[in-house]
Amino acid sequence: MCAAPKGAMATGSVSICSYAPAHEAAIIEIRNLCAREEGGLFTTVESWRGEMALHRCLPERDLLVAMWGGQPVGYVYRFRLGESDETWLTWGEVLPGFRRRGVGTALMRELIALCRCEGQGGGQAPAPATPLSIGMLSSPRRAGSHELARSLGFWCLSRSLRLERTARGLPQAAWPQGFRFRELVPERDEELYSQLCNRAFADHFPRHDITASDVRTQLASGVVRPGDILLAVADPAAAEGGAGDVTPPGGLVGFCASSFHPQGDREGLPVGDVGRLGIVPEFRRRGLGRALLLESLARLRDRGAARVGLRVIEGNRPAQALYYSLGFAPVESEVIWRLGLGGGEESPQLSPGGPRLGGGRPQGG
Numbered sequence: 567m568c569a570a571p572k573g574a575m576a577t578g579s580v581s582i583c584s585y586a587p588a589h590e591a592a593i594i595e596i597r598n599l600c601a602r603e604e605g606g607l608f609t610t611v612e613s614w615r616g617e618m619a620l621h622r623c624l625p626e627r628d629l630l631v632a633m634w635g636g637q638p639v640g641y642v643y644r645f646r647l648g649e650s651d652e653t654w655l656t657w658g659e660v661l662p663g664f665r666r667r668g669v670g671t672a673l674m675r676e677l678i679a680l681c682r683c684e685g686q687g688g689g690q691a692p693a694p695a696t697p698l699s700i701g702m703l704s705s706p707r708r709a710g711s712h713e714l715a716r717s718l719g720f721w722c723l724s725r726s727l728r729l730e731r732t733a734r735g736l737p738q739a740a741w742p743q744g745f746r747f748r749e750l751v752p753e754r755d756e757e758l759y760s761q762l763c764n765r766a767f768a769d770h771f772p773r774h775d776i777t778a779s780d781v782r783t784q785l786a787s788g789v790v791r792p793g794d795i796l797l798a799v800a801d802p803a804a805a806e807g808g809a810g811d812v813t814p815p816g817g818l819v820g821f822c823a824s825s826f827h828p829q830g831d832r833e834g835l836p837v838g839d840v841g842r843l844g845i846v847p848e849f850r851r852r853g854l855g856r857a858l859l860l861e862s863l864a865r866l867r868d869r870g871a872a873r874v875g876l877r878v879i880e881g882n883r884p885a886q887a888l889y890y891s892l893g894f895a896p897v898e899s900e901v902i903w904r905l906g907l908g909g910g911e912e913s914p915q916l917s918p919g920g921p922r923l924g925g926g927r928p929q930g931g
Contacts, residue, residue, distance in 0.1 A: 580639070580669050582676045585629040590614070592638040593631070600659045601832055604707045608829045613789075620787035621645035630676055632660065632669045639664040642673040644681065644700070648776040653904070654681050654700045662709070670714050674702070678718070682907050698907045705900045712901065720903035723772060725880040729894035733838060733867040733874050737892070739860035742853050745819070747861055750795035756781040758816045759795065766820065766844030771879075772902070795823045796861055798845070798854050820845035822858040826869045838866030840876040843885075855888055863892075 590611070597609040607613075618625060623645045632640035642658025656677065660669045681700055702720060704711030741747070750759055756778040764775045784790040798820035800813050813819070823842040830836050840862060845854050866874050876894070878885050 579634055580664075580667070580672050581633045582672050583631050583633060585625040585631055585641075585643075589631050589638055589641075593641050596638065596641065596659055596661055599661060603662050605832055607827050607831055607837060610829050613827070613829055616787050616789040618643075620784060620789045622649070622783055630673055630680075632664075632673050634664060634669070640669045640673055642670075642677055644677060647774040648780045650777060651774055652698055653774075654698060656700060656702045659708075666710050670710065671717065674714065674718055678905065678907070699904050700907060701902060701904045703900055703902055705898055707898060715901070715903040718905065720905045723902045723904040726877050726900045726902060727880055727886070727896045728875060728877050728898040728900065729889050730873055730875040730897050731893045731895065733863065733871045735893075736863050736867060737860060739857045739864070740853070741857050744801045745852075745854060745857075746799050746801075747796050747858060748799060750792050750797060752785055752792050755797070755816075758818055759797070759821065761815065762797070762818045762821055762846065763842070763844060765814070765846050769847065789825055790823065793865070794825055794862075795821060796858055796865075797821050798849075798858055800849065814846055819849040820854045820858055822862040824862045824866055826866055826871060828870065831873075835872035836870045838863070838869070838871030838874040840874065843876075855885075856892070859888070859892070 594609050594611065594614055597614075600606065601608050609617075617623075621643075623629065623643055625643065628645065629641060629643035631638050640658065640660035642656055644654040644656050646654060656674070658670070658673055660673075678700060681698060701723065702711075702715055704715050706712075760776050760778045760781050767773055767775075785792060797818050799817045800819045801817070802813055821842070821844055822840065824838060824840045827837045827839065840859065843855055843859055843862075845858075863874050875897075876889065877900070878889060880899075
């Protein structure tokens with residue numbers, strides 16, 4: 567059985583402990599101090615709890631807190647993008663005044679040890695059929711994050727760009743003949759939508775499949791509303807000329823998923839974010855991605871977003887061309903790192919320079 571840290575794991579003046587409900591206010595304060603210092607979204611109690619629900623994160627199990635002099639100075643938590651995903655992703659922050667003091671290193675080492683223990687069957691979670699890996703994100707604005715990843719043995723899986731633009735002055739969406747869009751309908755579309763996502767990203771790298779259960783979790787979190795997921799629908803006749811006269815199930819050929827953050831950024835301005843945009847291969851290069859994206863951006867603008875952003879894998883040239891043509895500009899570069907957790911560790915050959923990085927989610931293409 568993997569023992570949860572109780573504060574015994576210490577490096578210098580820092581100790582690592584499991585999350586307790588009493589830590590919630592301090593973690594939110596850490597996030598907001600970092601947002602004020604570096605940019606980023608502010609956090610409220612509601613948005614924090616929604617984030618935990620969205621990621622299926624159980625804080626008492628998945629979140630560690632760094633203590634210094636009896637006060638929380640950092641945290642890290644793990645999550646999966648889908649229930650079948652075999653990679654733990656991580657997110658954490660350390661107060662700017664406590665960086666480069668071993669706090670981030672202590673947090674990540676303890677989290678890696680916990681994941682390795684569970685992967686060997688020592689925890690409550692069942693060990694997966696294939697070895698797990700763990701991933702982390704680093705960027706220049708998060709001082710020391712690149713060095714931290716390298717020092718822990720992570721290797722570069724891929725690179726991405728954060729792009730943003732003002733929500734004003736958007737072009738109007740123009741839909742190709744034979745296509746239309748509609749909102750996702752809860753209790754009806756979860757299975758079709760998950761199949762659509764997986765098909766649209768089957769040729770992307772890195773790949774993260776989702777299930778209908780994952781979609782229901784997203785909707786239940788409150789972070790994603792049914793109206794935030796737009797679906798492109800093909801009329802039967804639209805399948806001619808390139809799709810082999812076969813329209814996908816439900817006529818669904820593409821989607822765009824977005825989210826609105828009323829709590830805003832360090833300037834107090836509400837922000838809209840496009841999380842995923844995908845078109846099934848047979849229906850690409852018809853203007854559907856552009857139309858879906860513009861519909862989603864217009865909705866974010868109408869809800870009050872002052873600016874909108876998205877992420878794109880660095881090697882995804884077609885997607886970058888689309889975003890730049892709509893006035894998006896890069897504001898930050900990020901590196902996605904990965905570390906095998908033992909027993910058939912993943913090969914660094916999968917890092918950029920090996921396979922191509924795909925073509926189309928702001929996250930993942």
